[in-house]
Amino acid sequence: MTRTWGRLGHILTGRGTATGLRRDGDRARRRIGVGSLLLAIGLLTPGFGQAQGDLMRDDAPQRYTVVRGDTLWDISGRFLTHPWQWPRVWRVNPQIDxxxxxxxGDVILIRxxxxxxxxxxxxxxNVVKLSPEMRRIPRRAAIPPLPLEVVEPFLTRHRIVEASVNLSEQPYVVASGDKRLISGAGDSVFVRGALTPGRRYGLYRPGEVYRDAEGAILGQELLSIGEGRLAGREGxxxxxxxLASRQExxxxxLVMPLKRLELVGEFQPRPPEQAVEGRILSVPGGVRFIGRLHVVALDVGTRQGVAPGHVLAVEQQGEPVRDPRTEEPVRLPGVDAGLVMVFRSYDRVSYGLVMQATRTLAVGDRVHTPEPETLYSLR
Known part of the structure; x- marks a missing residue:
């Protein structure tokens, strides 16, 4: 009770201890009014104070100055028990562009x-030193929600096409200009298909085919090889x-129109608005053991209401054991072992980044909406 009252006193009056609040109780009552006192009573009821305490970390700083290299997830984790609760406590100041x-250099503070x-x-x-000469002040870059160096290839280059797209009907490279088997940046290649002169195109190579538990195709990954511009046509x-090549x-x-995406500023970690149930399909790059900051493909997408910013819990499959009496095989219950934040979603497949992992994750592990909390909603 003392701990909860101390937190409440800090929030309502700016004092840090329960003793200070009791000593100046009369003056505090005049300042906060009857309505706030009723709120205080509600906060002290069983479960309510605990809900507030569970939302904010006990060691959350009163203010934090953002530094280069921070991500929105990092900052959220400094203040909140679960970083994906950020939208519940973030209050926009309309006076700030x-x-x-x-x-x-910005300061995040508890209010x-x-x-x-x-x-x-x-x-x-920005701190600017005055001098007789004119200086150009570099434009500041906003902090990203995720480590961009990890997810950038899946935002601007790699892509997933739906099962309805027939890759055999797409434009493709026929041959290089001088009979080379492979070509790179600065070379020219002959292509066949409906392409527009002067337009930039991406070159792709088919990757993994994603399937659901019944074997139906969810989509196919296309790996970005490079970029080019159609210089002309003959027949x-x-x-x-x-113009650029990442591989030979x-x-x-395949030759297809470029599709580039970026993480927008309003992209914030949050739980899905509805129940989501899926699994980890694969790890691009063939990594066997999945840990923090690994990109994973999930078998849920926009059709299931999944969008960039949604955070899903990962449940590790329970181990198979044998019943000591009946000798029958039994699988132990699963255990939540991590969090994945979606950063790009397609119709039935999404890319996510593992933000937390208490155990080694694996392909086939279940992903789902984080369990609903018994917290007082701040929305």
Whole structure:
């Protein structure tokens, strides 16, 4: 009770201990009014105070200055028991331009929002030394929600196409210009298909085919090989100038319009609005043991209501054992062992990044909406 009252006193009056609140109780009552006192009584009822305490970390700082290299997930974890609860306590200041964008030098601080703890933003200021000459101040880059160096290939290059897309009907590389088996940036290749001169295209190579538990195709991954521009056509063949290549371009590689995505500033970690049930399909790159900051493919997508920013719990499959009496095989119950945040979703497949892992995860592990909490909603 003392711990809960101390937290409440800090929120409502700015004092850090229960003793200070009791000593100046009369003055506090005049300041917060009858309505806030009723709120205080409610907070002290069984379960309510615990709900508030469970939302904010006990060791959360009163203020934190954002530094270069931070991500939104990192900052959320400094203040909240679960980083994906960020939207529940984030309060936008309408006086700040682009309040959802957070920059190095900004200050995140705990505030009192009608008697409830919330997080606010104090915009940092660039320090500029005056001098007789003009200087260009570099534009600040907002902190990303996730480590961009990990997810960038899956946002701007790799893609998943639905089962309805017939890859055999897509434009493709017929041959290189000088009979090479493979080509790279600066070379030209001949392509066949309906392409527009002057337009940039991506070159792709078919990757893994994702299937559900019954074997039905959910989608196919296309690995980005490079980019090119159609320089001209002669008959049914076009000449594609290679502008960039991440791998050797080979005969038969697909040529498709580029699709680039970026993480927007309003992208925030949050639980799905509905129940989601799925599993880990694979780990791009063939990694066997899955841990923190590994990208995984999931068998849920926009059709199931999954969108970028949604956080899913990962349940590790229980171990198979044998009943000591009946000798029958038994699988032990699963255990929640991690969190995955979706950063790109397709119709029936999504890419997610493992943000927390208390155990080694594996392909086939179940993903689901985090269990509903008995917390007082701050929305």
């Amino acid at each position: 682009n309040p959802h964008l957070i920059y190095p 009192d929002c009608d008697g409830r703890p919330c997080l606010g933003l104090q915009r940092g200021q 049914d063949l076009g000449t594609l100038e290679l 371009v080979r005969d038969g590689d």
